[in-house]
Amino acid sequence: MKQVPGTDLYPNNHTTRTVVMTETNCFAYRASILHLLDDPGIGFVPEPEHAEFIPDGLLVVQDGKVLRLGKTVDELAHLPTGCELVDLSGQLLIPGLIDTHIHYPQTDMIAAYGEQLLSWLETYTFPTERCFADPVHAREVADFFLEQLLRNGTTTALVFGTVHKASVEAFFEAAEARQLRMIAGKVLMDRNCPDYLRDTPESGYVESRELIEKWQGRGRLSYAVTPRFAPTSSPEQLEKARELLNAFPEVYLHTHVAENLREVEWVRELFPDRRSYLDVYYHHGLLRPRSVLAHCIHLDHQDRTCIAETGTATAFCPTSNLFIGSGLFDFYANRDHGIRTGLGTDVGGGTSFSLLQTASEAYKVTQMLGNKLPPAQALYLLTLGGARALYLDRQIGNFAVGKEADFIALRLDGTPLLARRLQLCASIWEKLFVLMMLGDERSIAGTYILGRKVAV
Numbered sequence: 001m002k003q004v005p006g007t008d009l010y011p012n013n014h015t016t017r018t019v020v021m022t023e024t025n026c027f028a029y030r031a032s033i034l035h036l037l038d039d040p041g042i043g044f045v046p047e048p049e050h051a052e053f054i055p056d057g058l059l060v061v062q063d064g065k066v067l068r069l070g071k072t073v074d075e076l077a078h079l080p081t082g083c084e085l086v087d088l089s090g091q092l093l094i095p096g097l098i099d100t101h102i103h104y105p106q107t108d109m110i111a112a113y114g115e116q117l118l119s120w121l122e123t124y125t126f127p128t129e130r131c132f133a134d135p136v137h138a139r140e141v142a143d144f145f146l147e148q149l150l151r152n153g154t155t156t157a158l159v160f161g162t163v164h165k166a167s168v169e170a171f172f173e174a175a176e177a178r179q180l181r182m183i184a185g186k187v188l189m190d191r192n193c194p195d196y197l198r199d200t201p202e203s204g205y206v207e208s209r210e211l212i213e214k215w216q217g218r219g220r221l222s223y224a225v226t227p228r229f230a231p232t233s234s235p236e237q238l239e240k241a242r243e244l245l246n247a248f249p250e251v252y253l254h255t256h257v258a259e260n261l262r263e264v265e266w267v268r269e270l271f272p273d274r275r276s277y278l279d280v281y282y283h284h285g286l287l288r289p290r291s292v293l294a295h296c297i298h299l300d301h302q303d304r305t306c307i308a309e310t311g312t313a314t315a316f317c318p319t320s321n322l323f324i325g326s327g328l329f330d331f332y333a334n335r336d337h338g339i340r341t342g343l344g345t346d347v348g349g350g351t352s353f354s355l356l357q358t359a360s361e362a363y364k365v366t367q368m369l370g371n372k373l374p375p376a377q378a379l380y381l382l383t384l385g386g387a388r389a390l391y392l393d394r395q396i397g398n399f400a401v402g403k404e405a406d407f408i409a410l411r412l413d414g415t416p417l418l419a420r421r422l423q424l425c426a427s428i429w430e431k432l433f434v435l436m437m438l439g440d441e442r443s444i445a446g447t448y449i450l451g452r453k454v455a456v
C-alpha cells in the first residue's frame, strides 16, 4: 500500500482554496482516498502494491473522468485553471459500489415472510412482478429503486426486469436520465409460471432483440439476456437465448443457478440428460465472458471448473441466501477455482440495498464455513473485483486515470456507535472493517456520478 507519511484520516490542519466558477467540468475533491489496484489477497493487510491509501489526497475529475490522483500537497500545484476545489476533509472516498445481482421489480416485496425459494416465487414474486405490465408503475418503481441504490452508494448494478418489455424500457429510461452505468434485461420465462407472466421462445427472442437494438451500448447502458432460471425456460427458449448471445456477443447473460436444494432436484427432473444444473446452461451455450450466475451454492468441483474456464462470473448474495434459507456460498471454493466474483444484494430476496450490510453478511457466511473475509477483499468484491466480474474494469472499479469518476464519500460518524468505535481503530483496514460491519446508508455522505454529487 502506498502510504503518505505525516498525515492521518482526519486532516484538519490545512487551508483550502475554493475557485468559484459558474460552470466547470473540473472538480478536485480533497479527502482521504482509498482504492485497490489489484486483488488484495486474503490477508488482513493487503500486499502494498495492490492498494493505495492517501490520507490527505486530491482526486481531480475532468469531463466525468479521473484526471489525476495524489497527495494534496503535491496536486494543488497542478490544478487545471478553473477547477473547483471541493473540501471533503474527514470523509473517505472509495470507488462507487457495484451490485452484481438485484431485481428492481422486487423493491416493493422486500422482507416477505416465511417462504423458501419456490414457494416464495409463487406467493410473493410472481404477483408483484405482474404489475410491471403497466409502464407508469414500472417507471415509478425504477425511479425509487435507483434513488435507493444511489443513497446506498451503489453506482453500477446488474439488474433483473420482469418478463414485460415495458419494465426494461422504464428502467433504462430512468437510468439514462441519471447517466448511470447499468446493465438490465427482460426476463425470459416460457413455462412453470403463471399465464400472466409467460412469454414464448419466439416472443422472448423478438422482444429481447428489440431491446438490445435500442439500448445496448447507448450511453452507459448494456443489455443482459435474462432467462429467469432453468425451471422456467424450455430447452427451446434456452436455445433462443444462445442465438441472442451469438448475434450480440457484447451483451450479458444473467440468470440464477443452484440456489436451493428443491430447485436443484427439480432441474434434475426437468433436464435428466444433463450432468448438473450448471451443465444445463453450459449445454445451451450460455456460459462465456459476461455471463453472471447468481447464488452458485450447490455446486461441485466440475461445475466450478466449468465456470472458471468459460470466464463466467458468480454473484455472492449473502442476505438473500440467509433470508430465504438457501444455504452458504463457499467463497473460498470459488476463489480457489479462480472464478470472477462480485457481491449482490439480490433485493427482494435480499434484505438490504446496502452493499456495506451485504459485505457484513458475507463476512458472517465465510465465518460459518470456518474462514474470514478480510476488509480489503470485501472492498475488492464491491469495487474492482465486481468490475472484473462484469468485464467493466476498463471503465470503473478504481481511480485509475481515465476511468469514469463514479465514487462515494463515506462519513465516519454515520451513527454515534460508529463515531465512537471508529475512533478506536488504529489502521485504515480496521476502520474499513468496522464501517462494513456497522455501516449502512447512514455512512454514505455523498454519491458522485461522473464526478458530480447526485445523492445524499
Ligand code: GUN
Pocket: 103, 117, 121, 125, 228, 229, 256, 259, 320, 346, 349
Ligand atoms: N430464482 C428464480 N427467480 C428468482 C428470483 O427472483 N430471486 C431469487 N433469489 N432466485 C430466483
Ligand code: ZN
Pocket: 101, 102, 103, 256, 294, 346, 349
Ligand atoms: Zn435473484
